[in-house]
Amino acid sequence: xxxxxxxxxxxxxxxxxxxxxxxxxxxxxxxxxxxxxxxxxxxxxxxxxxxxxxxxxxxxxxxxxxxxxxxxxxxxxxxxxxxxxxxxx
Numbered sequence: 001x002x003x004x005x006x007x008x009x010x011x012x013x014x015x016x017x018x019x020x021x022x023x024x025x026x027x028x029x030x031x032x033x034x035x036x037x038x039x040x041x042x043x044x045x046x047x048x049x050x051x052x053x054x055x056x057x058x059x060x061x062x063x064x065x066x067x068x069x070x071x072x073x074x075x076x077x078x079x080x081x082x083x084x085x086x087x088x089x
Contacts, residue, residue, distance in 0.1 A: 082088040
């Protein structure tokens with residue numbers, strides 16, 4: 001079983017500060033101590049379905065650029081619509 005001490009050592013020893021931690025939220029991983037530790041250590045760098053950052057379910061192979069790009073494109077699409085058809089073109 002992976003303890004918080006081992007996880008912390010892994011991130012400190014390898015200097016993984018730019019890492020995004022993808023947390024699947026499986027029932028076995030939902031203990032309060034695990035959630036508390038992850039939120040304290042990763043803050044905005046934790047990716048949890050339904051919390052903090054939107055992440056598509058069942059997508060373990062999505063890359064960071066995909067993660068950024070789709071959210072950015074969605075923002076652009078839903079931004080203020082162009083006032084005229086000519087502006088749209």
